Amino acid sequence: MEGDVWMKGYFRKRGARWSFTLDIGRDEKTGKRKQKTVSGFSTKKEAQAAAADLIAKFEQGQYVEPSKVTVNEFLGDYMSVHYRSSVRPGTLERAEHMLKNHITPAFGHAMMKNLKPLHFQRFYAEKSEAGLSPGTIKGMHTFLVTAMEMAVTWELLPNNPARRAKPPKQQQHTISVWSHEESEMFLQHAKGVSSYYLIFLVALYTGMRKGEILGLRWDDIDFEAKTIYVNQSLTYSLKELRISEPKTKSSKRAILTPVHVLQELKKHRLRQKEIKLKLGTGYDNALAEKYVFTTSKGNFIYPQVLNKALVKLCKELELSPIRFHDLRHTHATMLLSLGVNPKIVSERLGHTSIVITLDTYSHVLPAMQEEMVTNLETAISKIQTVL
Template sequence: MAFGDYLTYWLATIAPARLKPATLNSYEGLSRLYIRPALGKKRLNWLSPADIRKFLAEFKVACLCCLRGADAARPEGKRACCAVGRCCKRLPSVRTVQYVHAVLRSALQQAIREEMIARNVARIVETPTVDRTEVRPLEAGEVRLLLRTAQAHWLYAMWLLLVSTGLRRGEVLGLTWSDIDLAAGTLRVRRNVQRIRRELLFGTPKTMRSVRTISMPKRCVLALTAHKEQQEQERKVASAKWQPAPGHPAGVVFTTVTGRVTDPRSLNRMLTVLCRDAKVRRVRVHDLRHTCASLLLAQGVDARTIMETLGHSTITMTLDTYAHVMGTTLRAAADRMEDMLGGDAPAED
């Protein structure tokens, strides 16, 4: 069997039962755009570690637009940048390279289970080293400017939550009022919402660690209380037009004026406008999650607590992601050690 035909079989029959919809959609796109054009004609049982290593090495430094130029599924007018005489040099991100390798490993591992091949050649090949982009969170002054500007925004409570609790975009939009205890000042993360092709789908969080209960600052409780009252007014004004989408949970916190869940894709556009109006540098919604972690570290909060707040699967992920912004915490630890050892250092002769 050709590897491309096997990928089609695996994505259609095996992967849907094992992968979440968003992951499956991502794997299908990576397979169609990048893996199948490069390796699809190779025989499944003839694939070698050298084939995988060469593909990943070339993919790491290839322009994504140029790679997509050979895809017959692209609509007219969406040609590759090189096809019109210039190259945008848009290289794959760290996660894209890792995902491509993950698709190869997962697909070939299933082929072993079905006794189609004897070994998983993708597992033999390490993922090519890619320089990780350094996280650039907002500073405390920039956060205050942004939130001051966001006070007039209809989703002010959401922006405050993103900065204060580090929720992911899909997690904050998946919240319902039953998940929030305003009296206790806590919220429970137990679902998320994602756009898969043309549908907004609710699902379970990223990992088991992502199902968590978070304590909120009082400012968030007050903002959510005001938001709830505002939503009730919008419901009365909309009247019969207030129609949540079929199959979606009742009582979604952050909805449109007709009661529909807010599209996750629209948040980055909203944040771009807020950053412009606040005169702070442009950031993504996910950067607010990094901002939350950085602010907590600057206040001396320990890594374990930050891990639980953000819902990271391991503390290693927390430490690796925010190692470069832990200078304040490390300085404070050194100062506390100095105090414990007796205060002032002995004078030199």
């Protein structure tokens, strides 16, 4: 065995391998000297390079002592200290399901300090082979990247190993929309047979999300200003209905509403009062007086009920089936087809950025380009005629 002193520590050779030991200060609790030993180098030169790199990290304040906690222990702290209070109930429910059924069984007992990008890459491959969709795996990846970033912030990891793994690519979802004629045909049919007609009308002509419509209060409607204000949303999570903040900050918005829709809302309010008088004590007065859309007994409407009603109506009309959220897409597509500025459409939908609007509704843009060129040619021909 041979050794020599170098800077803040020393190098040592045992058999064919080299190691180095550095003094890294004193323990805050005991006052005893702390040392850091790293081994496994083929040559002394490799050990010296690694030691120099470690010393540089110490001097720049970038060194993170490898964590002795497991992934399970960290995620438990992450969920209770940070995540639970920062997300909506529905998001929390999905995350807890993801942890229990996928992440914890895969590498919950692994040590945080041993995590490498390969752990995450293998995890994504296994889930893909098990039949999980790219979108679901992408959701897990997003969660893990965010969690591991917090581990770096808490100085449990020197860097984020999840960030360098790549989830499977998602196929771009093709949105389904109705034409203006199909929308009108649907509404005419729904008006005569469905108690949810007005909800479908509001969705098609305001672009509001399902939860935003079900969470709408009469106080959120300014009939004189012809405006609906989106201030909250009704969600179903943890097996119960909850009123919560809208999806994003930009989701809180004011929507100018067609007169026809406002007139239908006024009629609906009168019918609501008639039902209240008819049922008397069997009616939830407090809830129904406050909220625009309730059941016949004045209770909240479960979101999934609308999905079934929409499917049923589509079958009756032999219309191409679409999701409730596609009513929102139909609204946006109609506006863009009418030449409405995408920025206005973006604000109306409550998107966080106009980029989302342009990416989502790129299928409408070619037609808009053609119309623009036609209008431009008409304008040029008029100018040439004058000249």
